[in-house]
Amino acid sequence: MVQTTQAITLDPTGAHAHDEHRQLRGHGCAVRVDILGVTAWSVSDPALLKELLTSPSVSKDARAHWPEYDDAIQRWPLALWVAVENMFTAYGADHRRLRRMVAPAFSHRRIAALQQDIDTVVADILDGLDALPHGETVDLREHLAYPLPIAVVSRLMGVPAEQRDGFRQVVDGVFDTTLTAEQSEANTKALYEALQALIAAKRTEPGDDMTSLLITSRDGDEEGGLSEDELRDTLLLMISAGYETTVNVIDQAITQLLSHPDQLALLRDGRADWADAVEETLRLEPAVRHLPMRFAVTDIELPDGRTIPRGEAILASYAAANRHPDWHGESADTFDVTRTVKDHLAFGHGVHFCLGAPLARLEVATALRLLFDRFPRLELAVPAEELQPLGSLLSNGHQALPVRLRGATA
Template identity: 60%
Template sequence: MDQPVLTLDPTGANRHTEDAYLRDHGPATRVDLLGQEVWAVADPGVLKALLIDPRVSKDAAQHWPKFPDEIIGKWPLALWVGVSNMFTAYGADHRRLRRLVSPAFAGRRVAALAPRIEEMTDALLDALAETPAGQSVDLRENLAVPLPIQVISSLMGLPPAAQQAFRGLVDAVFDTTLSPEEAQANAVKLYGVLAGLVAEKRENPGDDMTSALIAARDDQDEEGDGSALTEQELLDTLLLVVSAGYETTVNLIDQAITLLLTHPEERAKVDEGKAPWRDVVEETLRFEAPVAHLPLRYAVEDIELAGGLVIRQGEAILASYAAIGRHPDLHGETAGAFDVTRAGQDHFAFGHGVHFCLGAPLARMEAETVLDKLFARFPDIAFAPGAELAPLGSLISNGHQALPVVLQPAAGS
């Protein structure tokens, strides 16, 4: 009997219900992803195997028969599968493209960013401290968003004007409520900003990753040995680093603050020295993965799963990271509880295998720094009276539209 097809809510409003459904329906489940029927995988053992299986590709141009005719200009997530960078590359192309980006996220370089991240965080908290006692402030807009933007801008050499332009355009890339026409129009604007950045950095290079990628592309092109980074790969790689370095870290900070405010007993464990901030970050990544579903991978050949299920050659696979974090096969009967002292905090929030997120150490550092300094500076922080935490309009990005809090109680309260 054919499996029923679950239609994923593009607004993200039914995420936890959908995640429970996916966990309960075997190794893989048919879902409707904004009009495309794909396999969603929420079983940790199955997904881990698929993420390292050479029979699974991320290259739609090679391995998804629907691409490009049924996708480009016709599907809201066309940009996610149509870019030419390490996110969608397969085999040797992936290794070539990843080598270009890896040095920027090397352990030594990330560690060297720590003092600067602390300075940025302190400056943001100083500004928040000006909020009158008892007055509500949005921590997503005033803390979770600006810190990652400042960090990635420093790394990439983005001038202030480009930072503001990228903010809204990247947000729209993750917005799964847009129509195909709206998503395509946003992509055109985004690439216009990227092209402008490349032109500026070619004219005035600096000590930043954007300039380094441009130099690598131009130098290799002159050598003519076939290994050159194409102009499209350059633009798409910049898009990947900027968007991945921003959106996921924003959601991680947002969700960590939210979970600590909704679970005061867990925050107390930190205050009592029973758990370090790094464990809070890992438990947040497990419990509320910043990216709920990540499109897409494709079967290079037929792949048989347990229970007789077969993912046929050319069919698309959706990694459902948020559902996996609470899977009992990974964390037993307590998988549905937020516990910062959990003995094992395994998760797939940063992926697995050759596509594991290069920016994971940087995201962790930013989140730990923010949490440590925020709760030390404002120990009485609480949700604003009547606060409503509406989800982002996205089935990919797992965060809130706003995070209204009161940093300090009003006098006499």
């Protein structure tokens, strides 16, 4: 293990993420990093990370447990990630209260009921692609990975069609770590304006959607209900988490399968199923590389004898942990849909485990199944190594995913 006292500066562009993750693991179970000017402990050891994600000694409430909070929200480009008031940043009883109000939207019954809608959306998208001229290069991030989750989360939350493009732009900005603090502040302002417009529209004309249900709870002043800020920020969480992350998983799954024809053949031969491909993509290329932020409520002693002092920030480095050789052995960097141990941290762990995980899995598996059935000769239009990553150390996807739907010689 390499010892260091100087914080490792994380690259905001995410250009060489896998090399950076190996560097983090090389410094042991945790290492101090600089994330856009804020120092935190990056935890990449999966055993330690799971322990911290379930420990009462670790909080997500920056206001209560991070002495740098007041300064950070003034100058840090990722201030929104710690300033929102929803279950993402809540701790203890507040988190249980907020999660309990949102959980019904992701019940097994509600998710199962969306299967037909998801099938229809994907089929419509593929019909449009099928009508394109033979040999034309298509960006599947733009024309499949984006429109499917936007359509699904918009139905779930009641986002009108005319507001969807606006939400897409500002949600992308939340994950863009190349923005300055001023640009991030402007993006947050635009995002909140869009959310307030949605709330106002649903107060005037409520519908059968989660936004209307949350507004009813808020305006009815039920005991333990939402404050106005919690309402707004809960909608922010559900729309952004239900959209950006699923886009990335669809993008990465297609990339991996087209880059590994032997693995795609296993799926086509029935030796693995689409759920296996989804889980292996989530492990190898999770939608979010690092998730800010958690905070030490007390001094936390690490297995190697070091201590994370009370009040210091902790960065959950999910992508580095997912490829840890102590977890997945020498093949940790290999895409293998037949992998026996499918465990990963792509959706978090513990009380903050992503409520939308079943919906995301359903969307991605459906998109893959129908896409490869419709276009059996699908291929990348450029070598995989030439695909350009998003400008983000958080969001794990590509700027574009150019493909040929019927192969170069079709």
